[in-house]
Amino acid sequence: MNVQSREVQQKLLGEYSNIHDQWFSDHPAPYTAIAFDSYYPEWGNPQRINLVVNAVSITSEADILVLPRPYVLDITLEEALGPKAKGTSEPIGLIPKTFAYDEERQGIIERNLSDFLVALLYDDILKRDERLIIFQGPFSPKLLGRLGYRNLNHDITLAAITFKNEWFPLNVPEANRRLNQDLDRSRFFIDIERSCHAREKAFYQLADNKPSNGLEEVLKSWIAVNNNRTVFILELFCQFPSGVELPGGRIKSPWITKLRAVQESLRFPGLVFEQSEPIWLPFALACAYDICRHYGRRPFKEPESVWKDYWEYLSFYEEDIEEMYRVGWETAEVVGRRSLLYLAMFSPQIYSFVKEKAGLIPAAGEFDRGMNLSRAIKGERTRGGWRINRWREII
Amino acid sequence: MNDREFSHAEDNFWLEKGLVQEVPLGRHQLRKILKFDNVPESMSIGVNRARGVSDDLGVADCLDDKKTQIQAYANITKFNQLGIKDYLLGKTSAADLHTRHAHSMGAAVIGRLYFAALEPFVEYTHTRNLFKNQHSYFEKLMLVALYLHDVGHLPYSHMVEAVFDEINWTRIKGASHRHDEVPLQQLGHEEKSGIKEAIKTCLNLSTEEETEQAFDLTQDLIAGISGIPFLDAIINSSIDADKIDYIFRDMEYTETRARLRNTQTWLTDFLSNISLSPEGLVRLNGEAALCTLELLEERQFLYRVLYLEPKIRAFEKIASVIVISWLTRQVSSKLLSTLNEKAVSDGVFQFKPDLRKEKGDLAYLLIVDKFIRYSSHHELTLLLDMCQELADDPYRDTSAKQWFGELGKRLAGFREVQSSQHLIEECNEIIVEEPFYIAKGRDGQYVRMAREIARNLYIDYPCGVLIDIVEFPGFLPTPKSRHFVAPNGVIVGETFLVPGEKPSEWSRNKIGRFPLHCCDFASLEKQFAQVLVINTMPGEVNGMYFLDLFIRRCRENGVKIEPSIWR
Numbered sequence: 001m002n003v004q005s006r007e008v009q010q011k012l013l014g015e016y017s018n019i020h021d022q023w024f025s026d027h028p029a030p031y032t033a034i035a036f037d038s039y040y041p042e043w044g045n046p047q048r049i050n051l052v053v054n055a056v057s058i059t060s061e062a063d064i065l066v067l068p069r070p071y072v073l074d075i076t077l078e079e080a081l082g083p084k085a086k087g088t089s090e091p092i093g094l095i096p097k098t099f100a101y102d103e104e105r106q107g108i109i110e111r112n113l114s115d116f117l118v119a120l121l122y123d124d125i126l127k128r129d130e131r132l133i134i135f136q137g138p139f140s141p142k143l144l145g146r147l148g149y150r151n152l153n154h155d156i157t158l159a160a161i162t163f164k165n166e167w168f169p170l171n172v173p174e175a176n177r178r179l180n181q182d183l184d185r186s187r188f189f190i191d192i193e194r195s196c197h198a199r200e201k202a203f204y205q206l207a208d209n210k211p212s213n214g215l216e217e218v219l220k221s222w223i224a225v226n227n228n229r230t231v232f233i234l235e236l237f238c239q240f241p242s243g244v245e246l247p248g249g250r251i252k253s254p255w256i257t258k259l260r261a262v263q264e265s266l267r268f269p270g271l272v273f274e275q276s277e278p279i280w281l282p283f284a285l286a287c288a289y290d291i292c293r294h295y296g297r298r299p300f301k302e303p304e305s306v307w308k309d310y311w312e313y314l315s316f317y318e319e320d321i322e323e324m325y326r327v328g329w330e331t332a333e334v335v336g337r338r339s340l341l342y343l344a345m346f347s348p349q350i351y352s353f354v355k356e357k358a359g360l361i362p363a364a365g366e367f368d369r370g371m372n373l374s375r376a377i378k379g380e381r382t383r384g385g386w387r388i389n390r391w392r393e394i395i
Numbered sequence: 396m397n398d399r400e401f402s403h404a405e406d407n408f409w410l411e412k413g414l415v416q417e418v419p420l421g422r423h424q425l426r427k428i429l430k431f432d433n434v435p436e437s438m439s440i441g442v443n444r445a446r447g448v449s450d451d452l453g454v455a456d457c458l459d460d461k462k463t464q465i466q467a468y469a470n471i472t473k474f475n476q477l478g479i480k481d482y483l484l485g486k487t488s489a490a491d492l493h494t495r496h497a498h499s500m501g502a503a504v505i506g507r508l509y510f511a512a513l514e515p516f517v518e519y520t521h522t523r524n525l526f527k528n529q530h531s532y533f534e535k536l537m538l539v540a541l542y543l544h545d546v547g548h549l550p551y552s553h554m555v556e557a558v559f560d561e562i563n564w565t566r567i568k569g570a571s572h573r574h575d576e577v578p579l580q581q582l583g584h585e586e587k588s589g590i591k592e593a594i595k596t597c598l599n600l601s602t603e604e605e606t607e608q609a610f611d612l613t614q615d616l617i618a619g620i621s622g623i624p625f626l627d628a629i630i631n632s633s634i635d636a637d638k639i640d641y642i643f644r645d646m647e648y649t650e651t652r653a654r655l656r657n658t659q660t661w662l663t664d665f666l667s668n669i670s671l672s673p674e675g676l677v678r679l680n681g682e683a684a685l686c687t688l689e690l691l692e693e694r695q696f697l698y699r700v701l702y703l704e705p706k707i708r709a710f711e712k713i714a715s716v717i718v719i720s721w722l723t724r725q726v727s728s729k730l731l732s733t734l735n736e737k738a739v740s741d742g743v744f745q746f747k748p749d750l751r752k753e754k755g756d757l758a759y760l761l762i763v764d765k766f767i768r769y770s771s772h773h774e775l776t777l778l779l780d781m782c783q784e785l786a787d788d789p790y791r792d793t794s795a796k797q798w799f800g801e802l803g804k805r806l807a808g809f810r811e812v813q814s815s816q817h818l819i820e821e822c823n824e825i826i827v828e829e830p831f832y833i834a835k836g837r838d839g840q841y842v843r844m845a846r847e848i849a850r851n852l853y854i855d856y857p858c859g860v861l862i863d864i865v866e867f868p869g870f871l872p873t874p875k876s877r878h879f880v881a882p883n884g885v886i887v888g889e890t891f892l893v894p895g896e897k898p899s900e901w902s903r904n905k906i907g908r909f910p911l912h913c914c915d916f917a918s919l920e921k922q923f924a925q926v927l928v929i930n931t932m933p934g935e936v937n938g939m940y941f942l943d944l945f946i947r948r949c950r951e952n953g954v955k956i957e958p959s960i961w962r
Contacts, residue, residue: 111750111751112750115730115750115754116750119727119730119731119734120731122724122727122728122731122790123727123728123729123730123731123732124731126790144854145850145854146723148850148853148854148857149562149719149720149723150720150727150790150791151720151791151792151794151795151857151858152790152791152792153790153791153792153793154792156790215854216855217855217856218855218857239792239795239854239857240792240793240794240857
C-alpha cells in the first residue's frame with residue numbers, strides 16, 4: 001500500500017486538531033477499511049457491471065495507507081451465469097435497483113465481491129497484523145459464509161458499516177436491548193458536530209437491530225441514529241466471542257470491546273454524502289469509499305442530488321472531485337477538505353478560518369454561514385477563471 | 396461374426412477373478428423374441444481365449460507412454476475409487492488397488508465386451524455406413540474415452556464434488572463441477588496435447604485435422620453426446636460400462652453383501668440379450684432388462700448400505716469440513732496473486748472474473764500437488780496434514796485450532812485398523828441419536844432450506860456439531876449431459892429401449908421398445924434426504940441441543956421430517 005502525502009495529512013490533521021483535541025491523537029487505533037462501489041461501464045448494457053474495491057488503512061503512526069490502484073472486477077453477468085450449486089446462500093440484493101435482476105445475477109456480484117474481499121483480507125490485510133477491519137456493509141450471507149469457514153481469531157474485529165440508505169431495508173430491525181443497556185447508549189457514538197459547537201441533535205445514537213438471517217450468536221447489529229434518521233447500520237462478526245473477566249467476577253462482553261474499537265476509529269472521522277445526506281464514517285472507510293465512488297468512466301450519471309441552498313457550496317465541491325482525482329489529489333485530501341468544508345457551516349472556528357481566505361462576512365448561524373459560503377464560491381465560479389486549486393486556498 | 400479374444404490391459408479385478416476370460420453369449424432366446432436370424436446363436440467373447448481374432452488395440456499402451464505429459468491420467472492411479480471409505484471400513488490393504496485408474500481399466504474391459512456383444516447388430520442400423528470399415532476406429536476411441544472418463548476426478552472422489560458444490564467452486568467455466576461430463580475440458584494445454592498424440596498414435600492418424608476430430612469425438616463420447624447412441628450407451632448412460640464396473644468392483648473391495656446374482660452370470664445374461672434397434676438405440680430385451688433392473692436396484696442398495704451409510708457419512712462429513720476449511724484458507728491466500736498475474740495491465744487491476752473457476756483450478760493444483768507426494772495411505776495422510784496445518788494457522792482462533800487437532804487425532808485412529816469395528820465404536824460416540832429424513836419437496840426446496848439452516852448453525856456454533864444432509868439418488872442415473880432444455884421442458888436423449896413402461900411387467904419374452912427414461916420408477920425411489928447430526932466433541936458439547944435446534948428450525952420453515960423411511 002502507498003503512504004499518502006504526509007504534508008497533506010499533517011496539514012489536514014492539524015486543522016482537525018485546531019478544531020477539537022478529541023478529534024485526532026498522534027497515535028490513533030490502527031485499522032483498515034474496505035469499500036466498494038459498482039457502475040455500468042457501457043451505456044445501455046445492464047449486463048456488464050464494474051465492481052471497484054479499495055482498501056485504506058490508518059496506522060498507529062497516523063499514516064494513511066492506500067492501495068496503489070483500486071481493484072476493478074469487470075463482470076459480464078450473462079457470461080458468469082452458471083447452475084445454482086447445492087447449499088449456496090441466497091443473495092441479499094446489492095446490485096443497483098435500476099434494472100431488475102434475478103437471484104442468480106444478484107448472486108454473481110455478491111459472490112465475486114465476497115471472494116475478493118476475503119482474498120484481500122488474507123493476502124494483504126491480515127499479513128499486516130491488522131486487528132480491526134471495517135468493511136463497507138452489509139455483511140452479505142455469502143461473505144458471512146466465507147468468513148464462517150475461516151474461524152478467524154476472536155481478537156480480530158470484523159465490522160461492517162452500511163451507510164448507503166438503499167440497502168437499509170436489507171436488515172430488519174428487531175429488539176436487542178440487553179447489549180445496548182450495557183453500552184450506555186446515550187453517548188455511545190460520535191458527537192462530531194457537537195464537538196464543533198454544533199447542534200445537540202447531532203449525536204449518533206445506537207438503536208437496536210437484530211439480523212434476520214438466523215445468525216444469533218456470531219453476528220450483532222446496531223443502527224446509528226441521528227435525529228430519528230438512520231445514519232448507518234453497524235454489524236460485528238465474531239465466531240468465538242469470549243468475554244473478559246472483570247474484578248468481582250463480572251464478565252465483560254466481547255461485543256462491547258469490539259464496539260469500543262469501532263468507536264475509537266470514529267475519533268478521526270471523514271465525511272461522505274449519500275443522496276445529499278452527510279454521513280460521518282471512520283476516516284479510512286470514507287476515503288476508501290470516495291475512491292471507489294469516483295473511479296471509472298461512468299456513462300450513467302446519477303441524477304443530481306437535491307442540495308439545500310445553504311449547502312450549495314458543498315455541491316460545487318462534489319462537482320469538482322472528479323477533476324481533483326484526475327489531477328492527482330490524494331483521497332485523504334479530498335475527503336479531509338470535504339469534511340472541514342462541511343464543518344465550516346457549523347463551527348465558528350472553521351468558518352472564521354475559511355472566511356479569511358474566502359473573504360466572507362461574519363455570520364452567526366449555520367444557515368447564514370452556509371449561505372455566505374455558497375454565495376462567495378458561486379460568485380467566483382460565475383465570474384469565470386475558477387481553478388481547482390482554489391479549494392486549497394479556501395481551506 | 397467370429398468369436399472375439401481381447402488383449403487385456405492391466406485390470407486386476409475382472410481378469411484376476413477370472414470373470415471375463417470367456418463370456419459365452421447364448422443368443423437363442425434373443426433370436427426367438429426378435430425373430431432375427433442374422434446373428435449367430437452362440438458366440439464367445441473374452442480376453443483369454445485360445446482361438447479367435449487377436450486384436451491388440453494397444454490403446455492403454457499409447458496412453459501410458461504419454462503418462463508424464465497427461466498428469467491427470469497419471470494422478471488417477473493414486474486416487475482411491477471411494478475416497479476414504481476403504482480406510483474407514485478397515486480395508487486399508489486393498490485401498491491402493493481400489494483406484495480410479497484400476498476402475499477405468501475395468502470399465503474398458505466391460506466396454507469391449509459390451510461393444511462386441513452389440514457389434515453384430517450395427518450393420519442393421521442407420522449407422523452402418525458410418526461404421527463401414529471403421530469398427531476398429533470407433534472401438535479404440537471408445538476405449539480412450541473409457542480410460543480417460545475419470546481424469547477430471549480430484550482426490551476423495553465424489554466427496555470433493557460435494558465440497559465444490561457446497562462452496563460453489565468449479566473447474567469448468569460456466570458449469571458446476573462434475574467430473575463425468577467434460578473431464579477433458581479441465582485439462583491444461585500440455586495434457587490435451589498428450590492425449591492427442593496418444594490418439595494419433597493408436598489410431599494411426601496422419602493429419603492434425605483428423606486428430607482434432609478424434610479428440611473432439613472422444614470428448615463427446617465421454618459426455619455421452621456423440622450422436623452414436625450405442626457408443627453413448629456404453630460410455631455414459633444409465634447402464635454404462637462405468638456403472639457395471641464400479642458396482643461389482645465396490646461390492647468386492649468393500650466386501651459388501653450382494654443381492655445380485657453371480658457376477659459372471661449377470662454379465663452373460665445381460666450381454667446375451669442386448670441388441671440394437673434400427674435407430675441404433677440399445678434394446679434391453681427380456682433377460683437383459685431384468686438384469687438392468689437388478690443392477691439399478693443393487694446400486695440403490697449400495698447407496699443405502701455403503702455410499703450413504705450413516706457411519707461412513709459421519710466421517711466423510713468431518714473430512715469434508717477439513718477439506719473445505721483447508722482449501723478456502725489456502726485459496727484465499729493465493730487468489731489475489733493469481734488474479735494479479737492475469738490482470739490486464741492498463742493502469743488498473745482489471746479482470747473479467749469467473750472466480751468460481753479460478754478457485755476451482757487453484758484448489759485442484761493445491762490438493763493434487765500435496766496428494767501425489769505421499770507414498771501410501773494418500774487420502775488419510777493428506778487429511779491429517781490438513782488438520783495439522785489448520786491447527787497451526789496463525790489467523791485461526793485457538794478453539795478452532797484445538798478442534799482441528801482433535802479431528803486429526805480421531806482420523807489418525809483409522810491408519811492401522813483392519814476391520815470396521817473401530818468405525819462402529821467411533822460412531823457410537825459421535826452420532827447423535829439415529830439419522831432421520833426430510834422430504835425433498837418440489838425441486839429439492841426443503842433440502843435447500845435444511846442445508847441453509849445447517850450452514851448457519853455451523854457458522855453460529857462453529858467447531859462442535861456438524862449436520863450432514865445428503866439426498867438419495869434417483870433410480871435412473873441418466874447423465875445430465877443428455878438432458879436437453881426445450882421450450883416445453885427438458886427432453887432426455889435416451890439410448891435404451893426396455894420392454895414397457897412398468898418395470899413390474901418386464902419379462903424374459905419381451906422386446907425392448909419403450910424409452911427407458913419414460914418408465915415409472917417412482918415406487919423404487921426414495922424422495923428423501925438423510926440427515927445426520929454429528930457431535931465431534933462429545934462430553935464438551937451437548938449434541939442433543941443442536942439436534943433439537945435443527946429440527947425446530949426446520950419445522951419453523953415448513954421442512955417435513957420423517958423419523959424413518961425404510962419400512
